[in-house]
Amino acid sequence: MRIGVVTFPGTLDDRDALRAVRLAGGEGVPLWHADDDLLDVDAVVLPGGFSYGDYLRAGAISRFAPMMDRVADAARGGMPVLGICNGFQILCESHLLPGSMIKNAHRTFICRDQPLRVESTRTAWTTDFEQGQVIRVPLKNQDGQFVADRRTLDELEGEGRVVFRYVGGATHGPAGFEDNPNGSWNDIAGITNSYGNVVGLMPHPEHAVEPGFGPDEPGKATRTGTDGLGVFTSVLRSLVA
Template sequence: MRIGVITFPGSLDDRDAQRAVRLAGAEPVALWHGSHDLEGVDALVLPGGFSYGDYLRAGAIASLSPIMTEVVDAANKGLPVLGICNGFQMLAEAHLVEGGLVRNDHGSFVCRDQVLRVENTSTDWTNAFDDGQEITIPLKNGEGGFIASAETLDRLEGEGLVAFRYVGVNPNGSLRDIAGVTNARGNVVGLMPHPEHAVEPGFGPDTDVAMRSGVDGLGFFSSVIRSSLVEA
């Protein structure tokens, strides 16, 4: 399986995402924001960072990059797309998922290992998890507060489109503790925490077993590989 990782001006975690793809057993394909060619990849990752310096709104300018025309078209046709942190902001700005992201309610950048509860295991990016499973994923953001109208929030909840929820502490003021959402088809998922930073022993979050041993992030990438095998 070939998974494209798009680099935008200001991307910080594109190489980390490529490494996560490789560790999960797929082939990472580096893509450039200024291209219109997705190079026939089987899935896409929009990585974290500060695309275009987060000017205007985080992810707003990147959502209008040339390659996003192809990303939106491919996503609407069913191609799996994962947006991580800044990538989640891009998905929201491109209206591939509902809601939006605003400045953290405490006004400060936050960086911590964050416990999440998996609320939806039927997406292309979450099927390797169990319903209600709690995982620990690094989080780092300044504009991570998830917002939506009360009507939209009720619909997201009612239709099972909340993919992840913060557990223990809400780090950024996200409404209803929402950490990630999916589209109705389940091929597009966006979340603020960074699964690509929890894929390799020695570099992930601390666990009860050992320091920096957490690899819960691998489940995202193994999920999309599993989805591709089922479809094949």
């Protein structure tokens, strides 16, 4: 299966996402923001970074890229689309996902290994996880606080569209933010659209896909965490189901 990864000016994690796709067993296909051809990919990843320097708002300029018109059309047609960190911000700006991302409540950049609880396994990107499973992946952001009006929050919760939620166990966070790293409402780390094909999350599963290079695991002396790989194997499995 061919998984496209879009690069915008200021993208940082496109190569990491392409590598994660390869390690999961798929073919990673680079896509350029200024092009308008999806090159027959089966799914799309919008990776992390600081597209256009986060001017105006994070993701606000990238939302108008020609490639995003094609991605939006494909997403509305059912194609799986994943937005990671800046990609999540772009999905919100494109109205493919509800809510918005604003600056962290503590107003500082944060980088740490972050525990997440998998709240939904009914999306194209989470079928290989177990409901309630706690995974550990890196988190790095400055504009990572998810906010939405009360009606939207109630819809996300009531329809089971919260996909990942921040939980305890993280260290090295700002005082008062040990569990919820950025003040996101309802501890939301990732959400999906009503069809389950579009998912956005702030933490970075593509940085936890290879033994020896993932997050520290409690009680283990070496870095062995590969918890993020399930995001990419899930979409490959969903595409052939």
